[in-house]
Amino acid sequence: xxTDQATNNxxxxxxxxxxxxxxxxxxxxxxDRIKLHAKAGEVTQIAGANxxxxxxxxxxxxxxxxxxxxxxxxxxxxxxxxxxIFNEQLxxxxxxxxxxAQLTAVENLQLxxxxxxxxxxxxxxxxxxxxILPIADIPAGHLSAGQQRRVALARLALLPHTRCWVLDEPLxxxxxxxxxxxxxxxxxxxxxxxxxxxxxxxxxxxxxxGPIYSLDAPIHG
Amino acid sequence: MFKWIHRFGSSPFVxxxxxxxxxxxxxxxxxxxxxxLYLGLVVAPADYEQGDSYRIIFVHVxxxxxxxxxxxVMATSSAVFLIWRMKLADIVAWASAPxxxxxxxxxxxxxxxxxxxxxxxxxIWDARLTSELLLLFIYLGYMALRSSIEQPxxxxxxxxxxxxxxxxxxxxxxxxxxxxxxLHQPATITKLDKPSMHISMLRPLLLMVAGFxxxxxxxxxxxxxxxxxxxxxxxxxxxxxxxxNRV
Amino acid sequence: xxxLPLSTGLLALFRSLLTRELAVAxxxxxxxxxxxxxxxxxxxxxxxxxxxxxxxLSIIAPGIIWxxxxxxxxxxxxxxxxxxxxxxSLEQFVLSAQPLSVVVLAKVFAWWILGGLPLLLxxxxxxxxxxxxxxxxxxxxxxxxxxxxxxxxxxxxxxxxTATVGNGGGILMSLLVLPLTVPVLxxxxxxxxxxxxxxxxxxHLSLLVALLALALSLAPVATAAxxxxxxxxx
Numbered sequence: 042x043x044t045d046q047a048t049n050n051x052x053x054x055x056x057x058x059x060x061x062x063x064x065x066x067x068x069x070x071x072x073d074r075i076k077l078h079a080k081a082g083e084v085t086q087i088a089g090a091n092x093x094x095x096x097x098x099x100x101x102x103x104x105x106x107x108x109x110x111x112x113x114x115x116x117x118x119x120x121x122x123x124x125x126i127f128n129e130q131l132x133x134x135x136x137x138x139x140x141x142a143q144l145t146a147v148e149n150l151q152l153x154x155x156x157x158x159x160x161x162x163x164x165x166x167x168x169x170x171x172x173i174l175p176i177a178d179i180p181a182g183h184l185s186a187g188q189q190r191r192v193a194l195a196r197l198a199l200l201p202h203t204r205c206w207v208l209d210e211p212l213x214x215x216x217x218x219x220x221x222x223x224x225x226x227x228x229x230x231x232x233x234x235x236x237x238x239x240x241x242x243x244x245x246x247x248x249x250x251g252p253i254y255s256l257d258a259p260i261h262g
Numbered sequence: 263m264f265k266w267i268h269r270f271g272s273s274p275f276v277x278x279x280x281x282x283x284x285x286x287x288x289x290x291x292x293x294x295x296x297x298x299l300y301l302g303l304v305v306a307p308a309d310y311e312q313g314d315s316y317r318i319i320f321v322h323v324x325x326x327x328x329x330x331x332x333x334x335v336m337a338t339s340s341a342v343f344l345i346w347r348m349k350l351a352d353i354v355a356w357a358s359a360p361x362x363x364x365x366x367x368x369x370x371x372x373x374x375x376x377x378x379x380x381x382x383x384x385x386i387w388d389a390r391l392t393s394e395l396l397l398l399f400i401y402l403g404y405m406a407l408r409s410s411i412e413q414p415x416x417x418x419x420x421x422x423x424x425x426x427x428x429x430x431x432x433x434x435x436x437x438x439x440x441x442x443x444x445l446h447q448p449a450t451i452t453k454l455d456k457p458s459m460h461i462s463m464l465r466p467l468l469l470m471v472a473g474f475x476x477x478x479x480x481x482x483x484x485x486x487x488x489x490x491x492x493x494x495x496x497x498x499x500x501x502x503x504x505x506x507n508r509v
Numbered sequence: 510x511x512x513l514p515l516s517t518g519l520l521a522l523f524r525s526l527l528t529r530e531l532a533v534a535x536x537x538x539x540x541x542x543x544x545x546x547x548x549x550x551x552x553x554x555x556x557x558x559x560x561x562x563x564x565x566l567s568i569i570a571p572g573i574i575w576x577x578x579x580x581x582x583x584x585x586x587x588x589x590x591x592x593x594x595x596x597x598s599l600e601q602f603v604l605s606a607q608p609l610s611v612v613v614l615a616k617v618f619a620w621w622i623l624g625g626l627p628l629l630l631x632x633x634x635x636x637x638x639x640x641x642x643x644x645x646x647x648x649x650x651x652x653x654x655x656x657x658x659x660x661x662x663x664x665x666x667x668x669x670x671t672a673t674v675g676n677g678g679g680i681l682m683s684l685l686v687l688p689l690t691v692p693v694l695x696x697x698x699x700x701x702x703x704x705x706x707x708x709x710x711x712x713h714l715s716l717l718v719a720l721l722a723l724a725l726s727l728a729p730v731a732t733a734a735x736x737x738x739x740x741x742x743x
Contacts, residue, residue: 105600106741129606137597143533155525156605399688406684410674416742420670423735424685427666430727431689438692
């Protein structure tokens with residue numbers, strides 16, 4: 042099958058592409074024929090004011106939402122034709138972090154590892170690196186916003202085999218130490234040849250370079 | 263493969279076709295129904311057991327048949343919409359639901375009117391009427407789901423799934439209601455269906471069935487036009503139509 | 510991938526999802542305690558409304574118990590996907606390479622342990638309150654065992670379809686699902702009625718098994734499709 046060759050052949054660099062992605066929100070045109078090309082080893086940043094459609098674009102890019110027109114391609118093949126293959130490679134941290142309030146950090150991450158073939162034995166060391174090991178046994182609902190965010194971000198280190206990271210505001214609610222940790226993870230991911238697409242309002246570390254797409258002025262190729 | 267129809271571009275074509283077909287079906291329906299009613303109410307003789315009250319079958323049977331037929335159209339087009347994301351299929355499903363619900367309601371009401379002289383009561387838990395009532399609930403559920411989800415795209419997909427789930431369930435519901443009915447009902451009651459029919463009664467009945475079928479297609483075309491205009495309100499060709507006052 | 514063979518992997522996944530659901534539920538007892546209380550209270554209302562005559566009660570008992578079970582399951586199911594949709598877990602499930610229907614099955618089964626099993630356990634007691642003949646009690650429990658699983662499977666479709674509907678989602682879910690549950694109600698209460706009249710209930714029960722088999726094979730697929738729609742809209 043063509044799809045298998047395209048995605049499993051390590052010689053072909055991975056890339057995530059938006060081809061004329063158009064999304065309507067009711068009567069307003071939220072995303073107008075967006076073209077985007079996120080290459081392996083680069084950090085592609087999406088900028089824009091609140092309400093400019095950053096989150097929607099990220100959700101379309103990772104396949105959580107559908108575009109009204111246009112397509113998203115992973116390694117040149119449409120997402121709709123290779124759902125499972127793409128999902129194996131995908132790590133998405135969304136606007137909603139995917140942390141259940143009634144489960145502890147460890148329980149949340151154990152399930153994330155089961156769902157994404159992650160390394161369960163690393164959970165303690167990752168939580169330690171994120172400085173939340175002492176509170177790992179408290180239901181996540183009792184943690185602060187920054188701490189909950191850290192629980193979600195721990196997936197970056199637990200699922201290192203994923204090739205496509207789509208991160209919605211990964212730096213929000215984090216202190217300097219947390220931001221450095223995230224930047225370090227993204228840098229390692231880039232060096233492994235991974236694709237990163239993210240939105241942020243904070244400045245990224247200088248080591249992370251890549252194209253910036255702004256949604257404020259329409260992008261037409 | 264189905265991309266051409268999924269494009270906005272094909273909508274004007276569908277709109278024009280529907281615009282042309284609507285009056286054709288409308289006239290056909292009117293002719294069939296008027297001739298059918300004349301033959302059924304005036305020409306056909308009274309039944310020797312039921313007198314004139316049997317004549318309600320000329321409305322009841324076609325609408326009961328249409329209530330099922332329309333649901334099948336709805337479920338099929340919903341499946342097509344889910345599989346190929348064909349927008350027109352969703353418009354057909356959306357357009358059919360209230361029409362089907364109306365046919366179901368007519369079948370229920372005429373069944374009740376027939377019940378009064380026959381059974382001495384407006385309502386009896388007859389298997390057919392009960393199934394028809396449940397079908398009405400399913401139609402209403404479909405419309406309620408559609409109207410309570412704001413985003414049209416989401417509403418369309420959720421409703422399509424419900425329509426397909428419903429079509430798997432309807433035969434099971436029908437079978438279980440029949441079973442329940444035979445357990446609880448003495449079998450002596452005259453059934454509304456299958457009277458041995460004389461040709462003078464059969465002819466108007468078939469005409470009425472054809473008329474109701476055409477009536478559905480007429481209504482469908484009218485509503486499909488509305489549906490297309492609603493969904494394409496932002497396109498240039500609709501703006502042109504409105505400007506030329508041709509809607 | 511260097512993962513386990515597919516079937517073992519899925520079984521392990523199912524088990525950890527089940528543990529997760531049960532852990533969540535134990536930490537919020539209202540979730541499973543309220544439906545069972547509702548079930549008991551609704552049934553005790555009937556003698557007050559209809560009159561305490563043992564003959565009347567024993568005639569209507571199968572229907573009353575079954576309708577109450579149906580309503581209690583529907584009420585509790587409203588929130589089946591609510592938390593996971595709103596905290597983003599559902600999005601993670603949809604975007605994982607694991608089959609979504611396994612997630613659905615795990616949730617359904619956990620919900621049955623919490624919302625269905627207690628109904629079975631208290632049903633003999635309620636049968637006595639309703640003057641149902643003692644001989645019908647085993648059939649009642651068995652019919653509830655088969656029926657509640659089917660109800661939850663079908664109800665999950667409705668819960669997934671209405672997950673994004675805010676206010677009034679619960680009542681809408683019941684509107685969608687209740688007509689579809691009529692067969693379960695007919696065969697479930699039919700089995701108990703037959704048993705109460707000293708007649709064989711095997712036919713009803715085997716039809717309940719057939720319904721369960723059908724629901725098990727089709728409902729998770731429909732629920733998964735509905736969840737994808739819900740996630741794309743949230």
